[in-house]
Amino acid sequence: MVNIILFDGECHFCDRSVQFIIKRDLRKQFKFASIQGEKGQQLLQQHRVAKTLDSIVLIEGGKIYTKSSAVLRICKQLNRHWKLLYVFIIVPSPIRNLVYDLVAKNRHKLNKSNQCRIPTKDDLERFL
Template sequence: MNIILFDGECHFCDASVQFIIKRDQNKYFKFASIQSEIGQKLLEEFKIPKTIDSMIYIEGDKSYVKSTAALRICKKLDHLWKLFYPFLIIPVFLRDAVYDLIAKNRHKLGKKTECKIPTKEELERFLH
């Protein structure tokens, strides 16, 4: 299981999902909105607080949030994005401070009023 949970009402999160899809040619990741039924079940199953302000990455039987999730996702992306993975050696409090700054300001872009219509192939990667 390699699932990315994202805020389905956030422009930045939607752009992040589209970014990952384009760079995941091996189709390693599946996606689910945190607001979806399956997203809520996964939050409960992995004991992730519903107040967490982060993209969440579930790999096998473990979950990751904030910068750790982002860097673990980079490890599986195509091309040079793998080079970001070693940044895991930076103390988590420093990495997460940068992540939190971005997360805190992401809604300033406003809520989505329209979404990119996924192709049939892309749609198969979203959990409902």
């Protein structure tokens, strides 16, 4: 089963996050689409997700996860010690989402680089 991650394609921090996931997703469980792209917009509509949502979106088994729930479910499927972060799922989502919203609000400040990595052919096959 392939899971789909929708991300802000205009955000360098988000791009770096996608590259982080690709590097640690050795089983290639995730496909990616920019929220601003045609496929991303189509998936948002198909799953009745507000187009104005300011969050990463994980589509897993037909279910939608956003904000900290999406991040933790993604971590759960990465290799090595990243899956241990899933333990934070026990923290109530309003509290987890406060942290997520703080990072999201400052994401443009968190990544000073204006450069995006050029994806390899193998990486490109993971984008919708």
